[in-house]
Amino acid sequence: xxxxxxxxxxxxxxxxxxxxxxxxxxxxxxxxxxxxxxxxxxxxxxxxxxxxxxxxxxxxxxxxxxxxxxxxxxxxxxxxxxxxxxxxxxxxxxxxxxxxxxxxxxxxxxxxxxxxxxxxxxxxxx
Amino acid sequence: xxxxxxxxxxxxxxxxxxxxxxxxxxxxxxxxxxxxxxxxxxxxxxxxxxxxxxxxxxxxxxxxxxxxxxxxxxxxxxxxxxxxxxxxxxxxxxxxxxxxxxxxxxxxxxxxxxxxxxxxxxxxxxxxxxxxxxxxxxxxxxxxxxxxxxxxxxxxxxxxxxxxxxxxxxxxxxxxxxxxxxxxxxxxxxxxxxxxxxxxxxxxxxxxxxxxxxxxxxxxxxxxxxxxxxxxxxxxxxxxxxxxxxxxxxxxxxxxxxxxxxxxxxxxxxxxxxxxxxxxxxxxxxxxxxxxxxxxxxxxxxxxxxxxxxxxxxxxxxxxxxxxxxxxxxxxxxxxxxxxxxxxxxxxxxxxxxxx
Numbered sequence: 174x175x176x177x178x179x180x181x182x183x184x185x186x187x188x189x190x191x192x193x194x195x196x197x198x199x200x201x202x203x204x205x206x207x208x209x210x211x212x213x214x215x216x217x218x219x220x221x222x223x224x225x226x227x228x229x230x231x232x233x234x235x236x237x238x239x240x241x242x243x244x245x246x247x248x249x250x251x252x253x254x255x256x257x258x259x260x261x262x263x264x265x266x267x268x269x270x271x272x273x274x275x276x277x278x279x280x281x282x283x284x285x286x287x288x289x290x291x292x293x294x295x296x297x298x299x
Numbered sequence: 300x301x302x303x304x305x306x307x308x309x310x311x312x313x314x315x316x317x318x319x320x321x322x323x324x325x326x327x328x329x330x331x332x333x334x335x336x337x338x339x340x341x342x343x344x345x346x347x348x349x350x351x352x353x354x355x356x357x358x359x360x361x362x363x364x365x366x367x368x369x370x371x372x373x374x375x376x377x378x379x380x381x382x383x384x385x386x387x388x389x390x391x392x393x394x395x396x397x398x399x400x401x402x403x404x405x406x407x408x409x410x411x412x413x414x415x416x417x418x419x420x421x422x423x424x425x426x427x428x429x430x431x432x433x434x435x436x437x438x439x440x441x442x443x444x445x446x447x448x449x450x451x452x453x454x455x456x457x458x459x460x461x462x463x464x465x466x467x468x469x470x471x472x473x474x475x476x477x478x479x480x481x482x483x484x485x486x487x488x489x490x491x492x493x494x495x496x497x498x499x500x501x502x503x504x505x506x507x508x509x510x511x512x513x514x515x516x517x518x519x520x521x522x523x524x525x526x527x528x529x530x531x532x533x534x535x536x537x538x539x540x541x542x543x544x545x546x547x548x549x550x551x552x553x554x555x556x557x558x559x560x561x562x563x564x565x566x567x568x569x570x571x572x573x574x575x576x577x578x579x580x581x582x583x584x585x586x587x588x589x590x591x592x593x594x595x596x597x598x599x600x601x602x603x604x605x606x607x608x609x610x611x612x613x614x615x616x617x618x619x620x621x622x623x624x625x626x627x628x629x630x631x632x633x634x635x636x637x638x639x640x641x642x643x644x645x646x647x648x649x650x651x652x653x654x655x
Binding site: 194197199211212213214215216218219223229231233234235236238239241242243244259267 | 318319321322488489491492493495496499509513516517520521524575577578579580581582583584587
């Protein structure tokens with residue numbers, strides 16, 4: 174699923190270091206293979222989110238660091254939260270586009286899963 | 300020079316460097332400085348001479364130091380059509396474009412590109428903070444600027460990768476290893492993960508397989524976060540890279556783990572409510588590490604002294620548990636990943652490439 178579809182389905186918007194700028198259109202074409210959601214960062218690292226979308230309500234810079242370690246391709250912040258500038262800055266610095274939606278985690282996950290974004294598999298405790 | 304962007308293994312294939320550079324490169328880095336200018340009273344035939352001499356196709360029109368218009372080869376063609384080739388005595392003022400679209404020298408190239416596609420003009424005068432004309436930029440200038448930057452950039456990263464990946468071949472010894480050390484402060488959540496980020500990038504530069512780099516990244520990240528959350532005075536991260544294995548180690552000087560066995564249990568956490576608020580303390584840290592590395596050893600000495608050695612076998616999932624006394628107070632965590640041969644069970648299954 175492309176990031177542009179994720180944005181459409183969840184009515185999301187980009188968070189940018191400089192709000193007057195527009196994001197590079199190539200980010201919209203970013204292909205996301207799987208989706209996963211968690212508010213606790215170690216839980217994120219329990220599934221294989223390589224080239225996937227991470228949905229989280231966590232907005233501190235650690236959400237980006239965790240995403241970076243897990244090879245996450247894009248971040249979707251749920252529940253209408255606005256991440257601090259530091260989080261947004263690091264996200265674009267490491268090349269992970271960060272978008273936000275007003276929807277709850279449940280609704281955002283449901284819509285994306287329903288539209289065909291597969292769930293990330295657990296890597297632990299097989 | 301444009302700032303070096305961090306290239307993660309996955310993002311690299313998605314965004315082209317040219318697209319990134321359009322944002323990074325400033326207009327003043329690509330524009331033509333001190334352009335040829337004309338004044339409004341000049342005759343169109345003088346403009347023709349200038350264009351032919353300098354092999355240019357347009358010029359800003361400046362009157363007493365002020366930018367008043369722009370004249371291009373199209374304007375010259377109009378003048379030729381109106382007057383015939385012998386009569387080019389009309390003045391620049393009659394043919395120049397007065398509605399000038401300018402760009403700022405400190406803006407990114409992308410701003411100029413947007414204007415080019417929106418307005419279909421061929422050149423844009425560039426002004427500085429004080430509003431003075433400092434240059435002119437065309438699509439050709441942008442292409443050239445991007446090419447130069449790209450080449451410079453590419454060479455720089457290639458040289459880095461080349462140097463790094465040949466390190467082990469170029470230096471001859473009985474056993475060569477590269478050691479990276481990072482000091483981690485207690486409670487420093489702002490920089491938390493920065494060391495892991497650097498380690499992962501170093502491994503990729505050294506030519507490590509992206510899946511190996513990912514496993515190392517996750518393991519060392521969990522261990523780094525543990526130092527930030529649970530220690531008294533922070534600790535040290537040490538990574539020793541050898542051609543056949545990667546050894547990652549964290550050390551701290553307290554307070555130590557009361558029950559190592561319990562700490563290893565998934566979901567068990569001693570983190571406070573505040574820590575959980577920050578998104579940590581899921582109780583999965585050590586468990587995640589154990590799943591990412593081939594060998595893990597945890598030594599912790601509160602009062603009695605416990606040492607936990609874990610050697611996950613190829614087929615068995617049993618952990619070896621032993622007790623021993625270790626000197627000093629604190630915790631030491633050792634993690635190992637073998638590079639050759641790949642005898643480990645592949646924990647990170649391959650992603651299905653046919654997702655919708």
